[in-house]
Amino acid sequence: MTGSRALSIGTRTLSHVAVWFYAALLLLPLYFLVVSSLKDNTEIYADGFGLPPKWRWENYVNAWNYVDLGHALFNSAYVTVLSEILIIVLAVPAAYGVARSRGWIGKLVERSLTLGFLIPGFAALVPTVLLAIGLGLFRTREFLILDYVAGAMPLSVILLAQYVRALPHELEESARVDGANRLQILWRIYLPLIMPALATVMLLNFINIWNEYLIALVIGGPSVDIRTAQVALPTLVTNQAAQFGLLTAGTVIVLIPVYLCYLALRKRMENALVSGALKG
Amino acid sequence: MKTRARAILSVTAFGAVTALTLTGCSGGGDSASDADTITMLTAAAEGTPGGDVLRSVIADFEAESGITVELEVGGEDVPLVFETAAAAGEAPDIVNINAVRNPLTWIDAGLVVPVTDYLTDWGLADSALPAAIEEWTRDDGQLQGFPYEGYQWPIWYNTALFEEAGVEIPTTTDELIAAAAELRAAGIQPFAIGGNDWSGQKLFLQIAQSYLDADAARAIFSEGGWCASDDAMKGIELFTELRDAGVFVDNAEGLEASSMSAAFMTGDAAMMSAGSWELGNAPAELADSIQFGGLAVPSGGAFDAPTAYQGTANGFWISTNGAEKIDAVQKFITYMYSPEVAAQFVDQAQILTVIDVPADQLGTEVSPLLAQLTSELPTEVAYALQPDRYVPGDITEQQIRQTALAFAPGTSADSICAGLDSIYG
Numbered sequence: 001m002t003g004s005r006a007l008s009i010g011t012r013t014l015s016h017v018a019v020w021f022y023a024a025l026l027l028l029p030l031y032f033l034v035v036s037s038l039k040d041n042t043e044i045y046a047d048g049f050g051l052p053p054k055w056r057w058e059n060y061v062n063a064w065n066y067v068d069l070g071h072a073l074f075n076s077a078y079v080t081v082l083s084e085i086l087i088i089v090l091a092v093p094a095a096y097g098v099a100r101s102r103g104w105i106g107k108l109v110e111r112s113l114t115l116g117f118l119i120p121g122f123a124a125l126v127p128t129v130l131l132a133i134g135l136g137l138f139r140t141r142e143f144l145i146l147d148y149v150a151g152a153m154p155l156s157v158i159l160l161a162q163y164v165r166a167l168p169h170e171l172e173e174s175a176r177v178d179g180a181n182r183l184q185i186l187w188r189i190y191l192p193l194i195m196p197a198l199a200t201v202m203l204l205n206f207i208n209i210w211n212e213y214l215i216a217l218v219i220g221g222p223s224v225d226i227r228t229a230q231v232a233l234p235t236l237v238t239n240q241a242a243q244f245g246l247l248t249a250g251t252v253i254v255l256i257p258v259y260l261c262y263l264a265l266r267k268r269m270e271n272a273l274v275s276g277a278l279k280g
Numbered sequence: 281m282k283t284r285a286r287a288i289l290s291v292t293a294f295g296a297v298t299a300l301t302l303t304g305c306s307g308g309g310d311s312a313s314d315a316d317t318i319t320m321l322t323a324a325a326e327g328t329p330g331g332d333v334l335r336s337v338i339a340d341f342e343a344e345s346g347i348t349v350e351l352e353v354g355g356e357d358v359p360l361v362f363e364t365a366a367a368a369g370e371a372p373d374i375v376n377i378n379a380v381r382n383p384l385t386w387i388d389a390g391l392v393v394p395v396t397d398y399l400t401d402w403g404l405a406d407s408a409l410p411a412a413i414e415e416w417t418r419d420d421g422q423l424q425g426f427p428y429e430g431y432q433w434p435i436w437y438n439t440a441l442f443e444e445a446g447v448e449i450p451t452t453t454d455e456l457i458a459a460a461a462e463l464r465a466a467g468i469q470p471f472a473i474g475g476n477d478w479s480g481q482k483l484f485l486q487i488a489q490s491y492l493d494a495d496a497a498r499a500i501f502s503e504g505g506w507c508a509s510d511d512a513m514k515g516i517e518l519f520t521e522l523r524d525a526g527v528f529v530d531n532a533e534g535l536e537a538s539s540m541s542a543a544f545m546t547g548d549a550a551m552m553s554a555g556s557w558e559l560g561n562a563p564a565e566l567a568d569s570i571q572f573g574g575l576a577v578p579s580g581g582a583f584d585a586p587t588a589y590q591g592t593a594n595g596f597w598i599s600t601n602g603a604e605k606i607d608a609v610q611k612f613i614t615y616m617y618s619p620e621v622a623a624q625f626v627d628q629a630q631i632l633t634v635i636d637v638p639a640d641q642l643g644t645e646v647s648p649l650l651a652q653l654t655s656e657l658p659t660e661v662a663y664a665l666q667p668d669r670y671v672p673g674d675i676t677e678q679q680i681r682q683t684a685l686a687f688a689p690g691t692s693a694d695s696i697c698a699g700l701d702s703i704y705g
Contacts, residue, residue, distance in 0.1 A: 042563060045542030066326040067353075129364060138368040218364045222321070222352040235355040236325050242538050243327065 037249035044244050056245060063236065063250035068224050072232035077257070079141050079216075079228060080209045083148040087156055087205055088198065090149065095160030095194075096186050100172075110161065116154030122214055132219050139221050144228075147215055152205045163197035164190060199268030206261045229254045315605045317348040318612060321365075322376035323358045323594070329560040329629035330429075334376075337624055341615050347608050359383060366391045366599065373602030373609060378593045379416055379424060384673035386597065387424055393603045394422035402610055407617045412592045412634035415669055425597035426613055429625070430632040432572075432653045433482070433555040433589035434661065440569040441468050441550040449573055451586050453490075453518060456576040460527040463550050472540040472549035475532040475687030477680060479540055482589065483553045483575075484683040485667045487522065488515035490581040494665055501670035504704030506697040511582075516686075516693045518578055523687065533687035556653050557593065559630040572652055574661035587664040588657065592634055626650070678703040 036044050037059055038052040063069060098110045128147060129138070137143035167190065175185045191198075216228045222235065233250045236243050324331035338349045352372060354361040359382035365371045371391065377383055386392040399405050399413070404426070412427040437449050442459070445466040450456040460470035474480050489497040491511040499505070506512045522528070529535070529549050537554070544552040545563055553575065562570060574586025596616065602609050615621060622635035630650050671679055682699040685691055 041538070041542055041561070042546050045539060046546040046548075062327055129367065133368045139365075139370060217357060217361065221365060222354045222361055224352075234357070235353040236327070237355050243325075244538070246327065 033248050033255075034252060036244060037252050038245070040245045041243065059245045059249035060253065063233075063246045063253065066246065067232040067235055067250065069229065069232060069250060069253060071224055072227055072229040073254070073257070075141060075220075075226060076210060076228040076230070076254075079144050079148065080206060083145045083152070083209050084202055084205060086145065086149045087152050088202070091153060091156035091160055091201070092191065092194070092198070093186060094153070094157045095164055096190060098157060099161040099164035110158065113154040113157055116151075121151065125214070125218065128215065129219060138219060139223065139226060141220065141226055144216060144220055147219070148205075148209045148212065152208065156201045156205065159201055160194060160197055163194050167193055196268045196271035199265040199271075203262060203265045203269055207258060210258055210261075315608055316346065317350060318374060318602065318605065318608050319350045319352065319372040320374040320376055320596075321352045321354050321358055321362055321372040323354060323356065324376065325353055325355065330557075330625065330631050333625050333629045333631070336628075337616070337621050341612060345611050345615070347611060349612065362599075363389075363391065369601075371599040371601050373599055373605060374612070375425075375597040375599065376428075376594050377597065378429075378668075379427070379595065380668040381673045381676045383424070383597060387418070387422060390600065392425065392597045392599050395425055395598055396421065396423040398598075398606075398610070398613075399423055399426070402614055404614065404617050407619075407636060408634045409636060415592050415666075416595065425595045426617070427592040427595040427634045428616065429557075429593035429595070430634040431555040431557060431589075431591060431593050432632065432657055433553070433591070433666075434572040434653070434657055435575050435586070435588070436544055436552045436554055436558075437571045437573055438544065438547065438550045438566070438569050439571050441466075441547065444468065445550070449571065450576040451574075453522065453576050453578045456527060457522065457525045460525060464526055469529040469543065469549040470551060471527050471532075472529045472535075472543040472552040473532050473687075474535045474537040474540040475528065476534055476684045477536045479537040479553065480532070480535075480687055481676075481680045481683040482667065484519060484686055486553070486575055486587060486589065486664050487519045488512060489664055490515045490518055490578055490583065490587075493582050497665045498670050501665070501667045502672070504701045506700045507694070513693060513697060516696050519686065520691070520693050520696070523689065528687065533684055533689075555589075555593070556630070556632050556650075559647065559649055559653075562649060567649060570649060572649075572657050575664075577662075583662040583664070585660065585662040588661040589666045590658075590663050591666045591668070595634075672704075675703045675705075 032049060035049070035052060038055050038057065039059075040056060043053060098106055098113075101107070101109075132138040132140075132143045132147075135143065137146075171189055171193075172185055175189050180188065211230060212228075213230045213234075217231045220226045220228060220231060222231060224232075229250075233247065233254060236247045236250065322331075322334065324334045326332065326335060335351070338351065342348055352361075358375065358377050362371060362375050362377075363382070375383075375392070383392075387394055396417075405413070408427060409430070412430060413423065416425060416427045417423050439449070441463065442449060445459070445462045445468055447459040447462045448455070450459045456471075463470045473483050485501070488506075489512075491514045492500065492509070496509065496511060500509060500512055506516065523532075529540075529543060535543075540549075540552050541554060541558055541561060543549040544554070545561060545566060547566065574588045576586055577583045596613055598606075598609055617635055619635060619637045622633040623637045625631040625633050626637060630647055632650075632654065668676075679700065682696070682703060685699060686696045
């Protein structure tokens with residue numbers, strides 16, 4: 001009994017140490033990012049992890065002004081939010097259809113969606129550019145939205161479909177007995193129940209879309225009217241020099257919306273992650 | 281700053297976009313529709329000395345000419361942005377970038393127009409230094425663009441650190457090896473270099489041509505044949521000797537130009553190989569300790585004095601869209617080529633230009649470092665062949681990867697030459 005208890009305490013201590021160590025590993029780059037954002041290049045290289053000898057808050061102001069970060073953040077938000085809305089509008093009914101389909105067509109659709117995972121984004125760059133030009137949407141935010149939605153659909157549909165499958169059929173049958181049509185069943189029954197999974201999908205898509213660089217650069221381009229924050233920030237780096245203090249200050253600013261999105265969706269996402277553990 | 285992942289993505293994207301361009305895809309954009317507006321893509325970020333002067337002179341030009349210049353900043357990805365826009369028929373009218381790598385392929389890809397005739401028709405042939413025009417002229421005689429910024433690319437020496445270690449500035453490679461040992465013994469890192477990027481590539485090629493005459497170096501840079509050349513192999517062996525003797529800073533193979541500059545500017549390293557564009561980053565407290573010189577040379581080599589590079593940096597390329605509104609472009613280029621405008625880059629940003637600026641048009645107080653670079657350095661060094669003009673643009677990235685391997689300890693001269701030859705196809 002005593003030995004077992006000692007083992008338990010030892011295991012718990014080890015677990016705590018491991019968790020704190022892992023947390024420190026995650027915090028270290030974040031700390032480096034924040035302190036670097038308050039230094040100039042020389043100070044960053046002289047003592048990367050030390051506190052700034054002079055707190056250069058002006059880095060934030062300059063990063064904001066030099067690349068018109070306000071405009072770029074608006075563009076990022078515009079593209080990301082509209083993409084998220086479109087993904088939800090399209091992926092939820094698609095997932096419901098795929099999950100409830102009993103025929104071969106449903107299976108075929110689901111398997112064809114998995115093929116979407118096999119194509120890396122940059123491999124599709126040329127056809128994507130051609131499509132943008134062909135549609136007359138080159139150098140527009142609207143094409144970015146369409147592209148991001150198309151890219152996010154396979155994973156979103158498959159994740160949501162798995163969650164819908166886990167819900168009991170009886171719910172739907174009861175609703176149908178009460179006279180609800182499919183749209184009402186989806187809206188009133190399933191949508192509230194799949195919110196944890198939807199939150200997970202939204203968060204994953206938010207991070208992917210917000211941080212996307214290559215398509216935003218190549219198709220959106222560097223024009224201030226269109227470029228997203230991810231395209232604006234690297235323009236602080238020239239072909240001969242980089243201002244790392246400004247760059248990290250801008251990066252901190254651009255990270256804030258991602259963190260806010262996580263805070264907003266955290267609870268529901270955690271519910272989705274643990275729901276499987278409570279079943280059975 | 282450029283990460284390897286981003287570099288790979290950029291190279292992939294460049295290949296894809298080049299294919300797109302060569303297939304003749306064009307969206308037929310309307311950027312040529314407004315003759316009083318020209319668009320210019322540049323890497324010059326706001327907040328940098330050069331970027332701020334560029335914006336200032338453009339504002340003056342707009343007020344003077346009534347022509348609007350829309351500036352787009354592409355950072356390190358200017359070539360990729362330009363090529364993609366060109367594929368869609370929406371290329372900016374002017375691109376402000378240097379004549380290395382991708383841009384060297386732009387005339388053949390039909391993305392920019394040769395400016396040979398414009399130079400003479402606009403009366404600018406005598407405005408720029410002949411060597412700069414020659415550098416931007418292809419073997420077939422076509423001038424690729426208007427060169428603008430120039431540079432001296434010496435070795436920067438921190439004399440205070442050399443004094444601390446009790447050694448002189450080296451002029452021979454034997455002295456360099458001895459100096460590096462003394463510096464290390466004094467706890468000072470010797471030669472800072474970004475072994476993982478273009479700065480390391482340039483230093484490697486500077487050392488590798490130590491025993492090559494200009495014609496031989498030109499041929500090898502253009503066509504390869506490193507392993508087959510005894511003199512090239514002697515140069516590569518000299519490089520490995522310097523590397524193995526600890527001349528370069530620790531972990532040089534993983535560093536980039538920005539970390540090289542920081543190591544020198546913070547006083548951690550006693551030497552670096554950097555161009556005059558770094559002048560604006562030199563801290564005031566270090567200025568008195570900076571001495572420019574050449575790279576130490578071996579006895580019996582092709583050079584009789586320590587070597588440096590000189591050449592041109594960013595210039596102006598005219599796209600096919602720009603050629604359709606050539607009157608406005610002419611006014612802009614002619615304005616930029618005026619000595620008064622060029623003098624502002626020298627005075628305010630310490631950026632050398634290829635424009636012949638009379639001394640009386642420069643400010644009264646030229647920076648001592650700038651004066652040292654422009655007056656003293658050219659008399660003290662021999663100029664090595666700048667490889668950017670001769671190494672084919674489409675293999676430059678691969679060559680940088682090979683030279684990065686060369687900085688890694690243990691890489692033999694045979695392995696280095698084989699790697700370099702492999703990329704010439």
